[in-house]
Amino acid sequence: MITPGDVFVILVTSGSVLLIAWFFSRYLLAVFSNKRTRLDRVFGPVETVIYRIAGVNPYEEMGWKSYLKALLYLNAFEAIIAFLILMFQGSLPLNPMHFPDVSWSLSFNTALSFSSNTNLQHYNGGSTLSYLSQMASIQFLQFTSAATGLCVAVAVFRGIIGKTRGLGNFYVDYTRSIVRVLIPLSGIAALILVFLSVPQSLNGYAILHTLQAGASEVVKVGPIASLDAIMQLGTNGGGYFGTNAANPLANPNQVTNLFLLGLMMLLPTSVLFLFGRMAGSMKEGRTLIIASYSLYFIDIAIALIPVTQIAAGMEVRFGSASSVIWTVTSTSFTTGSMNGNLSAYDPLVILAAMFGMIIQATPGGIGVGAMYMLMYVIMAVFIVGLMAGRTPEYLGTKINASDVRLAVIAFLSHPIIILVPTVIAFAIGAQRAAGLGTGPIGFTEVFYEFTSAAANNGSDFLGSSGNTVFFNVSTGIVMWLGRFVPIAIMLAIAGNMVQRKRYASEALRTDSLTFTAVLIVAIFILAVLTFFPFLTLGPILSYLEGFKNGF
């Protein structure tokens, strides 16, 4: 049931995010179209130094293959660096709590998880990772994967819009994402979070006598605020602690809760507005915004059907409404941070969470959400073209057979990398090592794990019980495939479209509300029907069983 509290949370967060994102997208346009701005005096010299040290020629224009190659090499090196820091943290500095090295399979999983913007965590950060690992593995990859997401979005936009010769220069896009967008925003956000009581310290955990004599407690302070900021802004979602944004040190009150909620929505929303600005038509951007936000609101409505109350597994200071809204938002924007324990929620909330991760564009993760939305646009334009008996066109150019074929492959890669490993896990009984049964609840947990991994979301039921070699290696591979296969395919489509001839006439008005409605329906049918049998075995069955038992 929707209460005034729910409406308040939804209106305040969505309203302010949409407003700020509209303005912020103007800044993003200047950043990625290399326009001169007043901030050049601050950022320009930093970038020049980086290009010089790294040997980057910032004027080189890249085709899709060079753009993709640079992106993959960079992400691979970054994952390797993070992997090594985790593996050898015991002998490295900034480890006042003397945590031992992380096992190879957990380091492998964690490095692939954070470099793919997933942030699935099979460990409990507060009792496993040194300060150096939290900073130089975790926060490091949270920045770089968010920057990679922004690069992918602008490169795909450039290709589909077709006003440039190539897709841009990956190193320039990446450097500007870090220097002009992510570092300044995260810096401001981190200091606001400290002001609101999130700790930021390298002094080691504080061990104190409690008020009642005879007991002691450990206050796990660390570089938490800086991690909180980029984990939300970059739609990463991997928290400092295993309990993520439910932990009172990472999310101490309702103000930080709503602030963090808004932070995770800001950049994916801004990027959708950026599309309209780059295309020179805010109405084309409006199509994407309305489609993704409608699906997001439908999702929230489904999750709020069950009567919500503070359950075991939710934090009192947030109340039940904002716990449920957080969960839906966190999966819709594929962030994956949690402010409650997933097993505390009604199966309908889990179902809503899975919709977000299946569609991946409601509005989805930073950069890639917009990319998936364009994948759906290409398929929707094709479907409408078939029905109207016309050649499909988008932004004044023809969508040809190979574009549609590639878009369909990108779309189908998602169910394949979720459903195949889910079936394998049960076929070899791997779920038993993680302490799971074979009923609908055990099934939901494993299915959710791979959905979350493939969608680069990172929320999960398993947590540190997923720290088995099978789940570490299998989800590690799924996360990288789920990240880079669709990116490669969408860059290929963009690369093929960038130099294609543009016409003045438009057969189909993709900036109309009619098309927007068709797009929403197409997304819903394509994505949900693909997964329907599996959803039935998991959360839907749980819900119906609960219904039969009168909850």
Next chain:
Amino acid sequence: MKRSGTITVPLRIALISLAICGLLFPGVVTGIAQLAMPVQANGSLISFHNTTIGSPLIAQEFNYSGFFQPRNDSASGLDPDITVQNASQQAMRIHNVTGISIAYLDGIIKEYTRYSLFFFGTTYVNVLYLNIKLADQFPSIYDKYVV
């Protein structure tokens, strides 16, 4: 561009990113936070009679039945708050154990009540604040139980 650039350029960019995002950024934020907001930056620790006794942000153990007790089932396991309803139920037990009047207990619950949505939503209280208040106001009862 030279061929060797395909390996060395991304490797160097990766190392520069490590320096900027993984070391410099958290380091600078820590420096500013420690200088400008040391209380929050170190976990908002509070004292009782000049002894630091913890942070109101996280729950601590109270097993003496004359204290308010935190819930032990929540998501983080550290939830420092209880609902007002739960606090009022505990007030009866505390009254029976300590003899402190229900009216007084209800009064301090009211004093520390917060709303989960600023002015509506669930009402809750912080357990540590309540217990510090009790220990401070009734030393004859609580002195033998506190640090």
